[in-house]
Amino acid sequence: MKKLYYAAHTYMIIGLVGGLYYRELTKLNDFTGDSQLGLVHTHVLALGMLFFLIVLALEKVFTLSAGRLFNAFFWTYNAGLALTVTVMTVRGTLTVLGHPTPAIAAHIAGGGHIALTVGLVFFFINLGKRIAGAPAAADLDARPQATGR
Template sequence: MKKLYYAAHTYMIVGLVSGLYYREITKLNDFTGDSQLGLVHTHVLALGMLFFLIALALEKLFTLTAGRLFNAFFWTYNAGLAITVAVMTVRGTQTVLGHHTPEAAAAIAGIGHITLTVGLIFFFINLGKCIAKAPATTDLDTQPQTTDH
């Protein structure tokens, strides 16, 4: 459970720092156009922090970490997100500085997205198996039903 919390916390810090970096580098270079750098902040906060906070809640309900595919999901997803965010940061910085980004960057970004997708597949397979193993009754199912007339 702590692994999910630490991941969410780390992505919160990285997301906030990336927003600060975007603001400062564009201001220092009088850049007013669009770049990949403007998207890093929201990608890290949504795909990193928010995703892992949701996974933390699901862990509490279904004990995801007990599933066989949890570690495969965790490390694959994090690797994919790291690659994706790194390439976005490099490409965005190059754009702000007025430099051309090598074509290989697009291929590396594609690898990052594919790796993220594989991580999500592991996540959903693991989640489905954990849900199937979860007890069928909940507190709501065992409480007496009342009817209002």
């Protein structure tokens, strides 16, 4: 569970720093147009921090980390998000500075999106298996209760 908490916390910091970086870089360069840099902040906070906070809650209920695919999900998803956000940051920075973006950036970003997708597939397969193996609420109610005597 701590791994999920640390991931959410790290993405919170990266998201806030990304927002600050966008604000300061565009202000220093008198840039008023659109760039991918303006999307980094929200992508990191939503796909990183918020997503891992939700996974943390699901971990508490279904013990997702006990599933075989948990580590595959965790590392594939994180690699995909890191790659995607890095390319967004580089492309946005180049746009703000008035430089062209290399064509390879689109291919690298595509690789990041593919890794994110594969990570999500691992996540949902793992979640489905953990839900299927979880005791039903009716089973929990039927257990004998401690009387405290």
